[in-house]
Amino acid sequence: MHAPESSSIPTTRPRTAANRFALDYRAEAKRLGPPVVPIIDIHAHINGSIASTIYREVMDLYGVSTVVSQTRWEDAHAVRDALGDRIRFVAIPRYDKPPRSEAIGKGFLDEIRRWHAEFGSRIIKLWAAPRLIDLMQGPGEADLVWLDSPPRRAAVELAQSLGMMVMVHVGDPDTWFATKYADATKYRRKIDHYAGFERMLDDYPGPWMAAHMGGWPENLGFLDGLLSRHPNLVLDTSATKWIVREISKHPRDRMISFLAKWSGRILFGSDIVTEEAHLTPKTGPTPGRIFADLASSPAEAFDLYASRYVALRTMWETGYQGESPIADPDLMMVEPGKYDEMSAPPLRGLALPAAMLRVLYDSASMATVMRHLGAREAP
Secondary structure (H helix, E strand, O other): OOOOHHHHHHOOOOEEOOOOOOOOOOHHHHHHHOOOOOOEEEEEEEEOOHHHHHHHHHHHHHOOEEEEEOOOOOOOOHHHHHHHHHHEEEEEEOOOOOOHHOOOOOHHHHHHHHHHHHHHHOOOEEEEEEOOHHHOOHHHHHHOOOOOOHHHHHHHHHHHOOOEEEEEEEEOOOOHHHOOOOOOHHOOOHHHHHHHHHHHHOOOOEEEEEEEHHHOOHHHHHHHHHHHHHEEEEEEEOOHHHHHHHOOOOOOOHHHHHHOOOOEEEEEEOEEEOOOHHHHOOOOOOOOOOOOHHHHOHHHHHHHHHHHHHHHHHHHHOOEEEEEOOOOOHHHHOOOOOOOOOOOOEEOOOOOOOHHHHHHHOOHHHHHHHHOOOOOOOO
């Protein structure tokens, strides 16, 4: 990827948050070429019949063989029809089914059984972002925020009895703890969100995956300790904007050393979200759908989905030194006088050796995970 000068940006392609340089992402796929091995994307959110067919083209272009998706139940059959055996499903709660305390509490147990029986799901997802503190304000809801609460334990016990892995979202970017979560009396410190998680890792020995580089890509020392203490834990590299921003800050030697030390326990993920809402023009924000406004046409949807693989493969595979092609609003959140909504952080390519890329994209450990996921069971 070569970031063009503003004067050389093609006038026929608009600059968008997902494509700041107005690049032809199909041409970028050819420039990158096939990955050293087909990529397994362990963390995405694929929804929508038409949107998933657009995503399938992106998979083909960027060498992604398989995606593990947190798909909404009502979209699962259409997505499976579009992607076939290239997709595996994660059992997730019905987040949009009130009351939320029921959806991520007792109701989730029924969802786990349903995903496991009908789609052969072999992973469940526990979402424990600090934002839950704002969302869980009803009677008896506060305990559900924490990963070691009784309802979360019930979900893990059921999942592990069914031979399922547990994926968690714990923590959020340091930029958010410096701004929207700055009130530690309400949101606690970032480190406080890991105490219950570590208790769960100790209490339930089955396989665990912590999304978004364990929620702390800013702090490789903390991740070293977390992985050392819990051999049943792997991390994924999803949340592209966050990962690109923070991984690019680490010296290359430090990052290479970290990946080598934990070879096979760091799994590739993108956090791509696809939706039918991405295909149509918007007249204003879509209430309650924070990802719906990221694209407004099939062409924009293609660029949105492709941009994540462009940025991640460029960072892992090449020696590129420049800005990310994707706008990052966290910069403006922290320094509003310096950045705007189209600003992006540096993206510093690591040019990982081929052997290391094979491990990241499809390692022996990843193969073990995929065997654990198993082939899709017929309904």
